[in-house]
Amino acid sequence: MSLDDLSKLPPPAPPPLSALLEAELSHLAPVATRRPMRQLALLIAISLAYGAGVLAMIAVRGDLHELPMGWLVGAGLTWLLGFVVPAYLATVPRTGAMMPRWKPAGIASVLASVAFIVLGLSIHPAASTSHGWDLVWRGYGCFGTGLAAAIVPVVVGAIALRRALPVGSRWVAAALGASAGSLGGLVLHLHCPVIEGLHVGLAHGAVVGAAALLAALLVPRAIDVR
Amino acid sequence: MADARDLMQRYCDGDAGAFRELYALVAPRLLGYLLKMARERALADDLLQQTFLKVHRARAAYVRGADPLPWIYSIAHRTFIDEARKHKRAVVRVDEGGELPEVAAALTGESADRRDDSRGDPELMSAALDALAELPAQQREAVVLTKLDGKSVAEAAEIAGTTVGAMKVRAHRGYEALRKLLGKAAPKKVQGGAA
Numbered sequence: 560m561s562l563d564d565l566s567k568l569p570p571p572a573p574p575p576l577s578a579l580l581e582a583e584l585s586h587l588a589p590v591a592t593r594r595p596m597r598q599l600a601l602l603i604a605i606s607l608a609y610g611a612g613v614l615a616m617i618a619v620r621g622d623l624h625e626l627p628m629g630w631l632v633g634a635g636l637t638w639l640l641g642f643v644v645p646a647y648l649a650t651v652p653r654t655g656a657m658m659p660r661w662k663p664a665g666i667a668s669v670l671a672s673v674a675f676i677v678l679g680l681s682i683h684p685a686a687s688t689s690h691g692w693d694l695v696w697r698g699y700g701c702f703g704t705g706l707a708a709a710i711v712p713v714v715v716g717a718i719a720l721r722r723a724l725p726v727g728s729r730w731v732a733a734a735l736g737a738s739a740g741s742l743g744g745l746v747l748h749l750h751c752p753v754i755e756g757l758h759v760g761l762a763h764g765a766v767v768g769a770a771a772l773l774a775a776l777l778v779p780r781a782i783d784v785r
Numbered sequence: 786m787a788d789a790r791d792l793m794q795r796y797c798d799g800d801a802g803a804f805r806e807l808y809a810l811v812a813p814r815l816l817g818y819l820l821k822m823a824r825e826r827a828l829a830d831d832l833l834q835q836t837f838l839k840v841h842r843a844r845a846a847y848v849r850g851a852d853p854l855p856w857i858y859s860i861a862h863r864t865f866i867d868e869a870r871k872h873k874r875a876v877v878r879v880d881e882g883g884e885l886p887e888v889a890a891a892l893t894g895e896s897a898d899r900r901d902d903s904r905g906d907p908e909l910m911s912a913a914l915d916a917l918a919e920l921p922a923q924q925r926e927a928v929v930l931t932k933l934d935g936k937s938v939a940e941a942a943e944i945a946g947t948t949v950g951a952m953k954v955r956a957h958r959g960y961e962a963l964r965k966l967l968g969k970a971a972p973k974k975v976q977g978g979a980a
Contacts, residue, residue: 573812589797595848657848661946726943785839
C-alpha cells in the first residue's frame with residue numbers, strides 16, 4: 560500500500576455531537592466576532608491616551624524647547640513606529656485568514672528589542688556624567704516607568720486576542736509586549752532629559768525587550784485556544 | 786452545500802443548524818487527520834469532540850469573511866499535541882501486580898496490541914498505518930497534512946504553527962522514512978501472501 564492509496568481512503572464517519580456540545584447548542588446565542596482593524600485602532604487609541612496620562616503624571620522633560628526639532632520628532636516617530644508595527648502584526652491577520660501573522664510578529668518583536676538598545680547606545684553618544692549606583696538608580700527609575708507605561712497596551716491586546724490563537728501565541732504575545740514597550744520608550748523619550756548613551760540604550764531601549772519577554776511569558780494563557 | 790465561511794458566519798449569528806452543517810462538512814476530514822495522528826478510533830473521536838468544543842467556546846475569535854478551516858485544523862493539532870504530552874507523561878503503565886506490560890505503549894499511550902485497525906483491507910492498512918505511526922510526531926503530521934490530506938506546504942505550516950521551510954523539511958524526511966519503512970514491509974507481505 561502506498562501513500563496514494565492511503566490518501567484515497569474515504570474519510571471516516573464522525574461520531575454524533577457530544578452531549579456537552581448539544582447542551583451548549585441548545586441555548587446558542589449570537590456572538591460579536593473579532594474585527595481586527597477596529598481592535599487595532601482601539602488598541603492604539605487607548606494606549607496613546609494612557610501613555611499621555613502617564614506622561615502628564617510624571618511631567619514632560621524640561622529641556623523640550625531646547626532640543627533640535629528634527630531629532631525630537633525623528634526619535635519620537637521611531638518609537639511610535641516600534642509601537643504600531645508589532646501591534647499591527649500581532650492583531651491583524653492577512654486578508655482571508657483568521658490567525659494573526661505570528662511569524663512576522665515574532666521577528667518584529669526581536670528586531671525591536673535589539674534595535675532600540677543599539678539605537679539608544681549609538682545615537683546618544685554623550686559621555687556618562689553619572690556613575691555607579693547613581694547610574695543604576697536613574698536607570699532603574701526609567702526602566703520601571705517604561706514598563707508601567709507598557710501594561711495597558713498589553714492588557715488591551717490580550718483582551719482583543721483572547722482565545723484566538725491555537726498556535727504561535729507566544730510570538731504574538733512577544734510582539735504585543737514589544738509594541739507596548741516601545742510606547743513606554745516614547746513616554747520616556749518625552750520625559751527623561753538624560754542623553755547618555757548607556758542610560759538611553761539600557762534603561763529606555765531595554766524596556767522593549769523586557770516587556771516582550773514578560774508578555775511572552777504571561778499573555779499566552781489569555782490568548783491561547785483552550 | 787454551503788462553504789465553511791458562510792456556515793461559520795451563520796453559526797456566529799446564533800444559527801445552531803449552521804454549526805451542525807459545519808460539523809458535517811469538516812468533521813470527517815478532521816477525524817481522518819486525527820485518526821492518522823492518534824492511531825486509535827476512540828481517542829480520535831474524543832479529540833474531535835474536544836476540538837469542536839474549543840471551536841464553539843472560541844467562536845467569538847472568528848473574523849468574518851475568513852476561512853475557518855486552518856484555524857479549526859490548528860485547534861485539532863494543538864489538542865492532539867496536548868493529549869500526546871499527557872499520555873507521554875503517563876506512558877509507562879504497570880499492571881495490578883506492579884509489573885510493566887509486555888507491549889510498549891505508543892505515542893498515544895495505547896499499547897500496540899490494542900490498536901484499532903478495523904477500516905479497509907486490514908493487513909495492508911495496518912502495514913501502512915504502522916509505518917506511519919513509526920515516524921516522529923512532527924514528520925507524521927507533515928506527511929498526513931501534505932501527502933494525505935492534500936494541504937499545501939504553506940497551509941500545513943500555518944496549521945502546525947511552524948515555518949514553511951521547516952514543514953518542507955519535515956514532510957520530505959517523513960516521506961523518505963515512510964518509503965523505506967513501506968519498502969521493508971512489502972517483501973514480508975509478499976512472502977506472507979505466497980505461503
